Amino acid sequence: GENVEQHPSTLSVQEGDSAVIKCTYSDSASNYFPWYKQELGKRPQLIIDIRSNVGEKKDQRIAVTLNKTAKHFSLHITETQPEDSAVYFCAASYRGATNKLIFGTGTLLAVQP
Amino acid sequence: AAGVIQSPRHLIKEKRETATLKCYPIPRHDTVYWYQQGPGQDPQFLISFYEKMQSDKGSIPDRFSAQQFSDYHSELNMSSLELGDSALYFCASSLDRGDNEQFFGPGTRLTVL
Numbered sequence: 001g002e003n004v005e006q007h008p009s010t011l012s013v014q015e016g017d018s019a020v021i022k023c024t025y026s027d028s029a030s031n032y033f034p035w036y037k038q039e040l041g042k043r044p045q046l047i048i049d050i051r052s053n054v055g056e057k058k059d060q061r062i063a064v065t066l067n068k069t070a071k072h073f074s075l076h077i078t079e080t081q082p083e084d085s086a087v088y089f090c091a092a093s094y095r096g097a098t099n100k101l102i103f104g105t106g107t108l109l110a111v112q113p
Numbered sequence: 114a115a116g117v118i119q120s121p122r123h124l125i126k127e128k129r130e131t132a133t134l135k136c137y138p139i140p141r142h143d144t145v146y147w148y149q150q151g152p153g154q155d156p157q158f159l160i161s162f163y164e165k166m167q168s169d170k171g172s173i174p175d176r177f178s179a180q181q182f183s184d185y186h187s188e189l190n191m192s193s194l195e196l197g198d199s200a201l202y203f204c205a206s207s208l209d210r211g212d213n214e215q216f217f218g219p220g221t222r223l224t225v226l
Contacts, residue, residue, distance in 0.1 A: 098169040103155035
């Protein structure tokens with residue numbers, strides 16, 4: 001079945017620095033790759049997503065890149081702020097009977113003021 | 114804008130008891146997904162429904178069952194509860210089974226004592 005690996009599991013950066021989180025998926029049929037930010041005890045919130053027909057997408061300080069050949073996708077956050085501190089999950093959509101999401105194991109991002 | 118509603122928000126049960134979690138999708142959304150998130154874990158797909166029919170099944174124990182009703186709300190029924198069932202249960206909804214965004218509800222925190 002589909003598997004998504006995510007690295008690193010924890011990431012500490014200074015305020016203003018950039019943060020990069022990487023994911024690898026196993027099923028080449030996957031065609032939708034969202035990124036979620038989750039604060040403790042709260043729901044996952046979509047921050048950006050990318051589809052397999054696009055190589056890069058940017059929204060203000062957040063960007064996502066996709067390499068379909070290598071089955072890699074990455075989240076880039078620039079000019080980090082303390083409020084960016086949270087757990088970030090990548091996910092891949094499994095093209096089967098439904099659009100169920102297979103999540104990576106998460107990255108705890110800590111932005112030090 | 115209307116969001117996904119889940120009830121109850123918190124639930125405490127004893128081992129071997131039963132629990133029913135409810136999900137009300139965003140109006141006009143026809144697909145509902147259930148995810149289970151254990152402490153420090155990523156969300157795991159349980160089951161999904163499209164137009165009131167089960168469309169996919171993930172790692173859902175046989176002790177759990179779910180259905181989607183004519184008004185599109187969904188219920189997750191959990192019997193013979195075990196300590197390991199303690200988790201956050203998220204419902205998400207989307208419009209059709211394409212590559213569309215899944216909108217997550219606030220979750221139900223289930224604690225089994």
